[in-house]
Amino acid sequence: MNGLLIYLLKASAVTALLYACYFLLMKKETCFGLNRAILLLIAVCAFVVPLLPSPVPVPTTAHSPVAVATSEVGREPDAERKPEVFVAGETNDSPHGISERPAPGLSWAGLLLLAYSVGVLFLLVKMFREAIVTIRLILGRKTLKHGKCRLIVVPDDTTACSLGRYVVISQRDFEYNSHEILTHEDAHRRFGHLFDSLFLNLCQVVLWFDPFIWLIRRDMREIHEFQADRYVLGQGIERRSYQMLVIRKCVGEKLFAQATGFHGDCSVKRRIRMMGRVRSRSGWKALAYVPLLFVTALAFGRPVGTDGLHSGTSPFVRGENRIPKDWFAAGTRVEAYRIGIDPDETKDGKPTVAIRRDTDVPGDGFGTLMQQCLPSEYAGKRVRMSGYMKSQDVAGWAGFWFRIDGQGARPLAFDNMHGRAVRGTTGWKKYEIVLDVPQQATNLAYGALLDGTGEI
Template sequence: MELFLFWLLRASVLMALFYGLYKFFLAHTTFHNVNRFSLICMLLVISVLPLFRFNFILGKKREPLTGAFSTDLSSIPVTEFVVTQPRVEIPWTHILIMLFAIGFLFTFIRYLIGLSQIAVIIRNSEKKMLPDQTVLWVTDKNISPFSWMKYMILSRGELSADNQAVIRHERAHIHFRHSVDMIFFDLFTCIFWFNPFSWLLRREIQSVHEYQADEKVLSEGIDSKQYQLLLIRKSVGEYKFALANNFRQRDLHKRIDMMKKDKTNRRLKWNYAMVLPVLFLAMTALSAPKLNAKAETTENFPGDVGKVTLRAGGGKHPLYIVDEKIVSEAEMQKINAAEIESVSVLKNNSAIGMYGNKGKEGVILITTKKSNRDALSTGTGTMDSLRGDVKDLIRRTQENSAQNLVRILENPPLIIVDGEKMPKDFELKSILPDEIQSMSVLKDKSAIEMYGDEGKNGVIIITKKIPDQNP
């Protein structure tokens, strides 16, 4: 689902780039055939290019690892460690997918209704053959002349008026197969219903279709002035179908201006070369690292890997998670490098977004090939959050200060000091930080298995220093 959303995002960016390029450099020219081809190519590039990632700029050749693997975390900017109860995450991905699906279904159903209306008109129309072998479907409805695929539909009033210009115009649409273009652009707007540039591109292809049909009509000897007056007369009073190629069109003044316009200098076809730098820019943007809230997993390299060393500069303490369980740095260092499947690093907003304030100093995710251990957090003078009914568990460490504050509100966990269970009203602040040799945290299943019901809110195990170890 996330990949689909990223495809929509990248395609939307490309759409804006290409629309701006077309409108600024190409839309005002009289190269109608080339413009039509350009718009169709843009549609294909917008749809296909975001599916690929290009590493010709940022990519680096990866070499097999045969020595030690090291990750420097010194760039993680943090000053304190705050652990809170896990937050209720809002499923934004599912919400966005749901909104997209609703919009798509609404737009697609409207499209199908439009097609069905055209089909009903054709089915209820009378088929006629003109002397020049042109096939018409004549309807009694007061509608604007239009064509769809091989069908040319006129009202009975239009037929009696013997409007050769109208018939030639719609025959030009059929000749150029403009309806095929409209099918692709209509489906494109159904998918990108939320993006105004998709509707603008659809409007541009409709304009090009009308320019092509007008040009062909005038090339067959129809008087330009009379044809323009006919367009003006037909611009009001009749119903038209948005999905079909209509004789009259919203931007009538643009069509008339285009008919009056001199042919564009052929040298201006070099403007189409502007597509190349825009395409290069798009490929460069797509070569950037993938935006993803999840961790980017390192690749596995062949060869014998030595030990794994993870360094966090500046005295910072990232959150270590092994097989989805929080562990201390000491436990992490005990892991055999041969057992590691992958190592990932989350920083800044990515870490906080996935793990809340627990990931403020960064998160190191380690996945082992086999996971048989329960969650256990241990370490010297460190502490991790407790799940269950623990409402607030905070440890603050001030720089250049040995004072620590541990605060637990509501349903306190079981506290064990030097192997003895403490009463429920026991206060952790009664133990000075300098008296603590080590502090460990058991959570969830591990705590309940070892201490039964008493450990349902978590267990804090404290080992105090022996007197001669106190400074």
């Protein structure tokens, strides 16, 4: 839940930053094709950048949840933290050793997500309603062929608009102004403006709370009209008479949001002014987006951390075997352990992971295969981590571990099975760790570790 909200906020921030650059540098320029591409790029980047890894890895410090969690998994938990550790076992109160606690009320994140969902649902219903009206109009009327367009002539005084190759035009306009209007609507078809409108409408549904996505949609409609006007004048139609037609048609009812209308959504004054301006040669200003996109990815991309624990440097991954997706190797001596999927061992037909001590590498320390996640759906609940482990000739100790961190990577709960560690040679056995996840938790880290010679 929190992950979705963070993603949406990052997408909104990306939109704001990139649109601000467009507004300052490009909005007044008449290179309409370039401006159109930039607006589409902004919309795409809003959704893609938060998913991309940051171009510059961010070093993690000792206060990083990963660094702290892995640096302490090989230690015995402090005595003062032991009351926070709940180990599964049979009790009189619960046959499964896990007490149920009342379901927490709806959190602020839940309320925000609920409000967001209502907005998305409202806009989706509105969009589908307009689509149904459009389909009924197209299917319920006789069409006339005009070049590559299909004309739908309506008796009432409707402002002309187009939806792809279908053009809606009033009987009066068809008789008196058909050449100018149909040329204008054909321009929308040639430039593929319908696809821009559909894409931005979907973006608007997802980011309905972001005012900048509404501005992008408005500016895109203006650009569509500017491009169509330029195309019409390029076909030899006299500019003054065409401008007078635009002024006469500036008031009309918009039929549906996806359609591109003759008067569009921009002001007549701006359209008239743009018709009299020559194509600008300031496209070089768009080069400002090259460093800006890098900064945006650095600020809002998915952080990729590096730390002093040599995360992911286990030599085992260089051979035939590999570390499972979304897991990584870490530890205080990870280079001394071979960690990865074991091709020779399965459990109930499923693949297993092996951690083996490489005796050729000197030094003490542990190696672990770990994963971490946000505590969103687990906050306020009691969580059980379970897994199966077998061991062979473990001279030190091994086990599963589970750690919950709060703000500033402050440990809230921690259990590494140090008091009931796996030693020697054992067969497959199920182990469990149960911890309460406080509402203020910010990170969950968990995995399996081996400290010393042997194999698990």
